[in-house]
Amino acid sequence: MAHPVALxxxxxxxxxxTEAVLAVLNAAEVDLEWHRCQAGLAAxxxxxxxxxxxxxxxxxxxxxxxxxxxxxxxxxxxxxVNVQLRKALSLYAAVRPVRNLPGVTTRxxxxxxxxxxxxxxxxxxxxxxxxxxxxxxxMKVATxxxxxxxxxxxxxYATRRQRRKITVFHKANIMKMTDGLFLRxxxxxxxxxxxxxxxxxxxxxxGCMRLVQDPGQFDILLLENLYGDVxxxxxxxxxxxxxxxxxANFGDDAAxxxxxxxxxxxxxxxxxxxxxxxxxxAVMMLNYLGEECDDDESAAAGARIRDAYDxxxxxxxxxxxxxxxxxxxxxxxxxxxxL
Ligand code: NAI
Numbered sequence: 001m002a003h004p005v006a007l008x009x010x011x012x013x014x015x016x017x018t019e020a021v022l023a024v025l026n027a028a029e030v031d032l033e034w035h036r037c038q039a040g041l042a043a044x045x046x047x048x049x050x051x052x053x054x055x056x057x058x059x060x061x062x063x064x065x066x067x068x069x070x071x072x073x074x075x076x077x078x079x080x081v082n083v084q085l086r087k088a089l090s091l092y093a094a095v096r097p098v099r100n101l102p103g104v105t106t107r108x109x110x111x112x113x114x115x116x117x118x119x120x121x122x123x124x125x126x127x128x129x130x131x132x133x134x135x136x137x138x139m140k141v142a143t144x145x146x147x148x149x150x151x152x153x154x155x156x157y158a159t160r161r162q163r164r165k166i167t168v169f170h171k172a173n174i175m176k177m178t179d180g181l182f183l184r185x186x187x188x189x190x191x192x193x194x195x196x197x198x199x200x201x202x203x204x205x206x207g208c209m210r211l212v213q214d215p216g217q218f219d220i221l222l223l224e225n226l227y228g229d230v231x232x233x234x235x236x237x238x239x240x241x242x243x244x245x246x247x248a249n250f251g252d253d254a255a256x257x258x259x260x261x262x263x264x265x266x267x268x269x270x271x272x273x274x275x276x277x278x279x280x281x282a283v284m285m286l287n288y289l290g291e292e293c294d295d296d297e298s299a300a301a302g303a304r305i306r307d308a309y310d311x312x313x314x315x316x317x318x319x320x321x322x323x324x325x326x327x328x329x330x331x332x333x334x335x336x337x338x339l
Pocket of ligand 1: 082242261265266267274275
């Protein structure tokens, strides 16, 4: 039976990369039943709120979603659709695997790490106010339950994926209570439940320096919300940029697969966007269906697509962000030709 999947194309480059990814998935004959819905600017244009309740309901019903990026206005306007979505569905674990890809040459050739970001707390609390004109504050929230939940998730993930080490980046020297709680939760889960997984901590500033000097020393990075957001893009830069890093947001009842990158308004509508990050996110979704729903066919389709894009890259088929000349649709065609 076909799996129901909510499909949110998003805005900016979202619709064009979504079409490219659908073309590949259709060519690979994956057995999915798409339920299209809107969020962000596309929803606003249709006269709906940026995060329509109907979209949330569709995701809840399907249990999984594939999502394009959604724009958030800077310094004004509506609250981030992505943050609203993650909170409404309690998608507390953001996972971003970052690895070198064949044919994409960068300074490093030994990057194979996974970022696990707490996705619902920290400075993304949404609690911000003007105390008096000229003085504004924002609240950083950490709960014991939230910190333990993400720590458990990360160690369980490490065990299932046979990963060797977890490094927590923190700033508990300054944010003694919030980051202190995050750190204590991770240490507790490590010590009492997963002592066999190597565990280390690093103050985030020094950790970032180590990352750009020698990323090969890291395996899984566990971070609170804001650090995870920033360090994810930094890590994308280590392997070739935002066009090639996928992601997924997991909760206990739903999973939303989306690339790391945003809506890239500077190149939207021009056929310049790299659809690979969203395609890789779709492959993560197919693997998830394989693992969680014993769906061997989806998992096999995921493996075929991955082989096909690896081969396309190896043979020099690239979009402009990777130094090539292919359009969004042409890259999708190049992958389809190698399925
Ligand atoms: P961005 O990730 O959209 O773009 C940063 C740079 O990377 C731009 O030069 C862009 O052209 C390039 N880029 C991004 N994705 C690309 C792709 N697939 N292929 C080729 N080049 C690509 O980040 P920016 O400009 O900071 O944010 C734009 C909007 O996206 C903002 O409104 C932001 O809030 C939103 N955003 C949404 C996310 C989501 O929906 N999950 C995540 C990050 C940002």
